[in-house]
Every structure is written in C-alpha cells, then in structure tokens.
Amino acid sequence: GENVEQHPSTLSVQEGDSAVIKCTYSDSASNYFPWYKQELGKRPQLIIDIRSNVGEKKDQRIAVTLNKTAKHFSLHITETQPEDSAVYFCAASNPSSNTGKLIFGQGTTLQVKP
Amino acid sequence: DTGVSQNPRHKITKRGQNVTFRCDPISEHNRLYWYRQTLGQGPEFLTYFQNEAQLEKSRLLSDRFSAERPKGSFSTLEIQRTEQGDSAMYLCASSSSMTGGPLVGTFGSGTRLTVV
Numbered sequence: 663g664e665n666v667e668q669h670p671s672t673l674s675v676q677e678g679d680s681a682v683i684k685c686t687y688s689d690s691a692s693n694y695f696p697w698y699k700q701e702l703g704k705r706p707q708l709i710i711d712i713r714s715n716v717g718e719k720k721d722q723r724i725a726v727t728l729n730k731t732a733k734h735f736s737l738h739i740t741e742t743q744p745e746d747s748a749v750y751f752c753a754a755s756n757p758s759s760n761t762g763k764l765i766f767g768q769g770t771t772l773q774v775k776p
Numbered sequence: 777d778t779g780v781s782q783n784p785r786h787k788i789t790k791r792g793q794n795v796t797f798r799c800d801p802i803s804e805h806n807r808l809y810w811y812r813q814t815l816g817q818g819p820e821f822l823t824y825f826q827n828e829a830q831l832e833k834s835r836l837l838s839d840r841f842s843a844e845r846p847k848g849s850f851s852t853l854e855i856q857r858t859e860q861g862d863s864a865m866y867l868c869a870s871s872s873s874m875t876g877g878p879l880v881g882t883f884g885s886g887t888r889l890t891v892v
C-alpha cells in the first residue's frame with residue numbers, strides 16, 4: 663500500500679546551521695507533497711508544499727525539492743533558529759483516490775541549539 | 777482563534793463507553809478530514825467528507841467508528857465500546873476544492889482521547 667518513509671527521526675543542529683529532512687514515497691502516482699510543523703501540544707501547521715510539476719519551491723528560509731524519478735523529496739531549512747525546533751512531518755497525496763487523502767511520514771524531531 | 781474548531785479538547789473515558797467528538801470546519805470549506813495521531817507518529821487518515829458525502833473511509837477503521845457530516849458543515853466522529861488502543865489525538869482538517877489551495881490545509885487543535 664501507500665507508504666511514506668521519513669529520515670532522520672531526530673536531528674540536532676546549531677543555530678545558524680542548515681537542516682535537511684528527507685522523505686521517500688512508494689506510490690509513483692502521488693503528485694502533492696506538503697510539509698507540516700508541529701510544536702509540542704499543538705496542531706500540525708502547513709509550512710510549505712510542492713506539486714509534481716515543479717522540482718523546487720522556496721519560501722524565505724524554507725525550501726522543498728522533489729525528485730519524481732527517485733520518488734523522494736526533501737525539506738531544507740537554512741539559518742536555523744531556536745524557534746524552528748519542532749516535529750516536522752512530510753506527506754504525500756495520491757490523486758487517484760480523488761479525496762486529497764494524505765499519507766504522513768513518521769516525523770522528524772528537530773532541535774536547534776542556541 | 778479562528779479556523780477549524782474541535783470539541784472537546786480532552787476526553788477521558790472508561791473502556792467500553794461511547795464517545796463523540798465534534799469538528800466545525802472553516803465555513804467555506806467543503807472538504808473535511810478526520811485523522812488520528814498517536815504519540816511519536818504522524819497523523820493517520822481515518823475518513824473524508826466532501827460536503828455531506830463520506831467518500832472514503834480507512835480500511836484500518838473498525839466498525840466501532842462512525843462519522844457523519846449531515847448538512848455539509850460540522851462533523852461528528854463517534855467511537856463505540858472504546859478500547860485502550862483508541863487513546864490518541866483525533867484531528868480534524870478542512871480545505872476547499874474551489875480555491876486550488878492545499879488539499880489538507882488547516883488542522884484543528886484536536887481532541888485528545890484517553891481510555892482508562
């Protein structure tokens with residue numbers, strides 16, 4: 663069935679460094695890939711998304727890249743700040759379901775040390 | 777705050793009892809999703825509504841779970857004969873198919889269920 667694998671499960675960086683989180687998906691028909699940030703005790707919040715017709719999208723310090731051939735996509739955070747510390751989830755959507763249902767990765771706990 | 781509203785925020789129930797949660801989506805959103813999230817895991821899809829029609833239900837969802845969206849606005853999720861394994865955060869999300877925006881854009885704050 664549909665599956666999304668996310669790595670690493672935990673990531674610790676120094677403030678100002680870059681952080682990269684990678685995801686792979688199993689369903690080659692997937693065409694929508696959002697990323698969510700979830701702070702402790704709070705709801706997941708959409709931070710960036712990418713559709714399969716583009717290979718890269720950037721929003722200030724956050725960027726996402728997509729390699730459809732390899733079926734993987736990555737989140738890049740530059741100039742990390744302590745407030746970037748949270749759990750990040752990737753997800754993928756298969757349009758054949760016609761529902762927009764998302765399959766989520768297992769999450770990456772990012773810790774940015776001041 | 778504005779956005780997707782879920783009630784109650786917390787629910788503690790004894791095993792075997794029935795519970796019902798409510799979700800009020802953003803008013804113009806016709807898509808409504810229920811997800812379940814356990815500690816340390818990503819959200820897991822439960823069911824999807826477009827307007828009042830329930831178009832998909834996870835195969836993982838037992839027949840103890842039922843969801844409704846009778847008028848295409850708010851939705852309820854009921855769990856009958858709760859089990860300890862049902863303990864989780866139940867998240868509702870909504871979006872609009874009209875605007876071309878994110879498929880699952882806005883989550884509610886969730887209902888945390890604890891079955892004792």
